[in-house]
Amino acid sequence: MRCALAVIFVLVSTAALGGSHFPPGHVDRMRGMTPITDEATPPPFVDPDDSSVRRARNYAMQPPVIPHKIDGYQLDTHVNRCMFCHARTRVEDSKAPMISVTHFMNRDGNFLAELSPRQYFCLQCHVPQVPLAPLVESQFVDVDVLLRRAGSPSATLRE
Amino acid sequence: MIALLKRYWQVLRRPSTHYSLGFLTVGGFIGGVLFWGGFNTALELTNTEQFCIGCHEMRDNVYQELQPTIHFTNRSGVRAKCSDCHVPHEWTSKIARKMQASKEVWGKVFGTIDTPEKFEAMRLPLAMNEWRRLKANNSLECRNCHDFPYMDFTRQSPRARDAHSTALARGERTCIDCHVGIAHRLPDLRGLDEMIAVHGVDAVPAVLLGGAAEVAQ
Numbered sequence: 001m002r003c004a005l006a007v008i009f010v011l012v013s014t015a016a017l018g019g020s021h022f023p024p025g026h027v028d029r030m031r032g033m034t035p036i037t038d039e040a041t042p043p044p045f046v047d048p049d050d051s052s053v054r055r056a057r058n059y060a061m062q063p064p065v066i067p068h069k070i071d072g073y074q075l076d077t078h079v080n081r082c083m084f085c086h087a088r089t090r091v092e093d094s095k096a097p098m099i100s101v102t103h104f105m106n107r108d109g110n111f112l113a114e115l116s117p118r119q120y121f122c123l124q125c126h127v128p129q130v131p132l133a134p135l136v137e138s139q140f141v142d143v144d145v146l147l148r149r150a151g152s153p154s155a156t157l158r159e
Numbered sequence: 160m161i162a163l164l165k166r167y168w169q170v171l172r173r174p175s176t177h178y179s180l181g182f183l184t185v186g187g188f189i190g191g192v193l194f195w196g197g198f199n200t201a202l203e204l205t206n207t208e209q210f211c212i213g214c215h216e217m218r219d220n221v222y223q224e225l226q227p228t229i230h231f232t233n234r235s236g237v238r239a240k241c242s243d244c245h246v247p248h249e250w251t252s253k254i255a256r257k258m259q260a261s262k263e264v265w266g267k268v269f270g271t272i273d274t275p276e277k278f279e280a281m282r283l284p285l286a287m288n289e290w291r292r293l294k295a296n297n298s299l300e301c302r303n304c305h306d307f308p309y310m311d312f313t314r315q316s317p318r319a320r321d322a323h324s325t326a327l328a329r330g331e332r333t334c335i336d337c338h339v340g341i342a343h344r345l346p347d348l349r350g351l352d353e354m355i356a357v358h359g360v361d362a363v364p365a366v367l368l369g370g371a372a373e374v375a376q
Contacts, residue, residue: 052318068316068318071229072227072228072229074340074344074345076344077347078344078347079340079344084366
């Protein structure tokens with residue numbers, strides 16, 4: 001009995017420890033080869049895309065990404081810098097896309113006269129893009145491709 | 160009073176009896192150089208960053224906000240210090256600004272903005288002072304470094320090119336019309352209407368007015 005308990009204990013503890021044990025050659029992609037006790041040197045900054053060219057959305061509900069720099073843009077209780085250009089009243093001057101109508105809706109689906117407080121912090125959904133190789137290969141398949149595979153006549157994306 | 164002035168005038172008119180002409184001219188020249196040099200050196204001393212952040216009002220508020228911005232931390236190591244943007248470089252305007260700044264001494268003595276809360280409450284009128292000045296002088300302090308004829312649009316981002324080659328080039332807009340809050344945080348803009356009532360709509364940067372306000376003008 002005691003022997004069986006000891007075996008179970010060993011099995012459980014190896015299982016618990018084994019989870020945090022990387023296989024040989026495995027590297028934490030964020031830290032590189034730096035041991036956990038040392039401080040990793042952060043990678044250099046990369047300039048974000050500043051082309052102002054709108055990108056296709058990967059699916060219909062995707063918040064559009066920001067195709068320009070937003071360095072130092074103030075977004076706090078006093079000021080929302082994004083709205084200097086993207087507000088309904090500003091887009092004629094700025095030629096920027098207006099914030100979506102959903103941003104005027106409260107959670108009950110009623111339209112407010114201005115940007116809804118729950119949509120105020122733009123960067124919760126919209127982010128600038130940096131030209132970097134992804135750490136993990138993406139398995140994402142555009143839904144249009146799936147539609148085309150299923151024989152939809154309106155799907156345009158090819159694999 | 161008139162008699163007193165007359166007496167001094169007589170003294171000034173009378174030829175010197177004790178000092179030689181050489182002493183008076185050379186001494187006057189050296190004295191003038193010392194005075195002028197001393198005056199300008201002291202004036203320049205009040206233009207240094209160390210002088211500005213000698214007070215905690217500047218050091219703990221605006222100086223902290225300046226540090227992460229492009230005008231303080233950047234790749235090329237060119238830095239705009241306080242006076243580069245807040246004091247005109249040309250001498251006459253500089254003296255005028257320095258005389259205005261005596262009000263800031265008053266503010267320091269009476270603690271107008273000596274806590275973060277007081278500073279936050281005063282932020283809009285203080286920012287308004289700067290916006291009004293830059294609107295009135297066509298963003299002169301920006302243009303001391305960023306000269307429009309030297310801009311290469313081909314090296315600018317599409318957004319920058321669109322704005323600079325149109326409204327700015329036509330003179331309809333000036334730097335501060337869009338580039339507000341670039342070195343310090345913007346204030347709570349809820350009091351802007353009162354500011355417009357006091358200073359007029361021309362003193363406010365266009366980007367803060369919003370499209371509707373511009374249509375209404």
